[in-house]
Amino acid sequence: MADRVVVEGDVRLRATLAVARHKIEHPTEALTQSARLVETRGRSGAPVRTGRLAGSIRGTVVGTEAVVTAAVGYGVFVEYGTSRTRAQPFLRPALDLSTDAIVRAHEANAQAALAMVRGA
Numbered sequence: 001m002a003d004r005v006v007v008e009g010d011v012r013l014r015a016t017l018a019v020a021r022h023k024i025e026h027p028t029e030a031l032t033q034s035a036r037l038v039e040t041r042g043r044s045g046a047p048v049r050t051g052r053l054a055g056s057i058r059g060t061v062v063g064t065e066a067v068v069t070a071a072v073g074y075g076v077f078v079e080y081g082t083s084r085t086r087a088q089p090f091l092r093p094a095l096d097l098s099t100d101a102i103v104r105a106h107e108a109n110a111q112a113a114l115a116m117v118r119g120a
Helices: 010-025 028-045 052-056 075-080 091-115
Strands: 057-062 065-070
Touching (some): 028 057, 052 075, 065 091
């Protein structure tokens, strides 16, 4: 006769692991925090002539990505420069300054998700 192993709480464990996996794969709150942080820092670092560039910077969450854009057409030319104008980066430095905080937000999200995992 074969030995039999019974795992108590396996249904709850599977269910809570599934929820944790979803929260880790779709970290909406951490992405939102990240987008807002880079957006705020990008606005602060944008060169100001009229204020339109800084005012056009928006951070959003698209699927599983945080996206920060400058909606004015000339934003890319300010960020990277052209053959006639020097670059005045404002979004790349904002991202660089935000990297540690972004990592912490995602770590906190993962820890919170894993803390929800329960068995029996």
